[in-house]
Amino acid sequence: MTYQGPSFQFVEEIQWEELSKSGGFGPRTSPLLIKGAVRAWPAWDNWSFDKLADLKRKDGSEVSATFQDGLVEQGVTREPPRLAISPYLRQLGRQAENSVSRGGLLPVERLESLGRDATFHLDWSHMQSFEPNKLYLAQWNILDEFPELRKDFAIRSLWPGWRWTWEFVFMGPANTVTGLHYDFPNNWFCQVRGTKEVILFPPDQSPHLCRSSKYDWGATLSDINISRLGEQPDKRESFAKARGLYACVEAGDALFIPRQNWHAVVSREPSISLAVFGLTPAEIILNGGRSEFKQLLHRAGLYRKNNCTCHKMTPAAKNVV
């Protein structure tokens, strides 16, 4: 019998124009997809593959960054290669010109046939059809290197109030996979180019999601490898008991991923996404300190040594496939 996996419903969604009419974005603990938010920002014009490929350091030299080689959230972390970004982005730009958004966990024809209140299952056989992340420019803190690009994202118009924010860009071809995990801060996931499928699970689904002992700064990882469910009979049984939410995040959309909501991301097309994480002053005191303390212990080799996403060639934890 075909593996059905968890059951899903659609993430609540609203058009960007409707949001301001309905009083704006307020505190919430469930995900929200805002259609078209990013289209209203300078990033929509300025963040193309070719324009980012033209980035140069102040001294005119090439920009290089650390890429992911294979999944980092599950299994062994491979040595991350450091490469020039420009040829990679130009190649993605060429791929994007010919890209068609088809296939995926919820193919477009099926997605369009489902009502907004439907409960459905995803096509997990899709994950067998490719090898994920041969090279993925993921979690690059681009705005630390190019702070002038920050103004391209009018995140304050979405997220009122003061926050300490930090950002990671994710740029890659079709079929990149970010494995199941949750982050400790809230996150606005802004999709500038391409389409990504995001699956999410609220914190009450944790008993089914096999928390991992592999360490990552800011994230809690799962032992469930959504790319290799066939090799994890026990874990996939447990995963199938979960009830989740699904969002097809298209270019121009912004998805609110609340803190501690498990999620995994699969790209359908060459993509550029910017994840904006933010902490209010109260959240800095409550959560920021704990996370920094763990990082300090990890760096000193006293916490989850050799079992992490940040050091090369760390062996997999005992119970990780």
Ligand SMILES: O=C(O)CCC(=O)C(=O)O
């Ligand atoms: O886009 C991706 O591949 C991953 C994004 C993600 O996991 C995040 O923003 O927390």
